[in-house]
Each structure stands twice: as structure tokens, then as C-alpha cells.
Amino acid sequence: MGCYVLCEKDIILDKDGNLPEFSDLQKIKDTNAFAEYFEEKQFDLKVLGLRTKDNLPQDFNAVPLRLYFNTHTEDENFHAFRAQSLFNWRQSEQYCSCCGAKLEEHKTLTARVCPECRREFFPKIAPCVIVLVNKDNKILLARHTYRNQDIYACIAGFIEAGESAEHAVERELFEETGLKVKNITYRGSQSWPFPNQLMLGFTADYESGELKLQKEEIADAKWFDPDNCPASPKPGSIAYRLIHKLY
Ligand SMILES: [Zn+2]
Missing domain, CATH: 2.20.70 (Ubiquitin Ligase Nedd4; Chain: W;)
Known part of the structure; x- marks a missing residue:
């Protein structure tokens, strides 16, 4: 429940990090172009989707949703994920x-x-897989070519028509890294509304193959000591839970 003001991949919060009140929405609408306002009764969501965030009233800031997810409870994140997902869907x-x-x-x-x-x-909803591969005491992390280039993350990809999630794990890993895996184990899921993914999290064990990267997708991939990882996804993401064994 609450009022969600969204713009691109940001959420608008007051200076204390709280969601706007209902009475704030009009002030925000008055000074920024907006795509639409809608209410969802099931979870009492009031959602204002902005086209611009250049003229927010004093005391309001645009904060990347990724950072909001890191610091809020599962319930709060669910409502924000839902508001963002529904806004994306209604627009498209x-x-x-x-x-x-x-x-x-x-x-x-x-x-x-x-x-x-x-x-x-x-x-x-677009189902995706995300997988952390273990080999001896090391984990495989990759830096992607076109998204989040500043961090090392898990291998991930969309499930294709006709595939099971496990099949998608095997295919994505082989396509992107040249590796074959075994013991594919489901570890939990997370909505990721950029724009509408459902991430299904897995771990797997290395079976065979040498690292051979698909350069269009993967800029770099290495085996890391889990206690000495490079910059990687933050708390609040399924990738963080997989990397830190929080399942
Ligand atoms: Zn029709």
C-alpha cells in the first residue's frame, strides 16, 4: 500500500526516504509531465508514472529503484515491484x-x-533464469557487455519458448561461457520489474568445459573466491542471495 511516483527506473521519495503522501501527488503532477495515474484496489496502490522528473517539489528526490530495494523490507519491495510492473504493462x-x-x-x-x-x-511476466556456478570452492561471476558493466554478477537470461527453467540454465551457461553444469538446484525467485522479469534463481556445479565467452554478452568471466569477490550485486537482489548463500 502507498503512493508510488515512478520515472524511468527511479522512485520519488521525500528527503527522509519516505513515499509521498497522497496530497503530495498533485504538487508533483503540477510541475512534471506525467504518463498516467492509476489506482489498484487489491493492494491499495496509488501510482503516478512521470515522463519527467526535472521539476520535483522541494524536499523530493528521484532515487534508483535498485537502491530502494536494497534497504526496504520484502513487503515494501513487493509493493514497489508491483507498482513499477503494472505501470510498465499499462504503458505497453x-x-x-x-x-x-x-x-x-x-x-x-x-x-x-x-x-x-x-x-x-x-x-x-517474462520468466528468466539466473544461476551461480560452483567449482571446488570458487564461484563463477561475469561482467556483462551492455548492462551494469561496473559489477560482476551471475549468468542470467530469458527462458525461451518450450524450455524448462533447468534447460534454460544449461543453454544460457553453455552459450555465454562454454561450460556444462550438473546438480542444477532451484534456490528462490524475485520479481525484477525492468520491465517485467520473474527471476528464477539456481545454483549449479561445474561439470566440464573451458571458459569461452560470448563476447556480445559477456565482457569478462572468472572464478572467484566467495570471500574475496569483486564489486557484485547488492542486498535486495536474488544475485546477492545466491552469491552469499542466503537460501
Ligand atoms: Zn480485440
């Missing part, structure tokens, strides 16, 4: 993909419905 799914009609709000569900062909459209 406005027309029926079958007949092209403008969608309407579903009367009772968090969904949209086509007034012409009556198809229902629910918030989209």
Missing part, C-alpha cells in the same frame, strides 16, 4: 493484439479487456 499494452481495438479496464480484475472481441489481457 493499450491495444488488443488480435483486433487492434483500444483496451478498456477490466471491471473487477487487474486486467484489460477488448470491447470488440472480449479478449482479456493480464499483466505480462
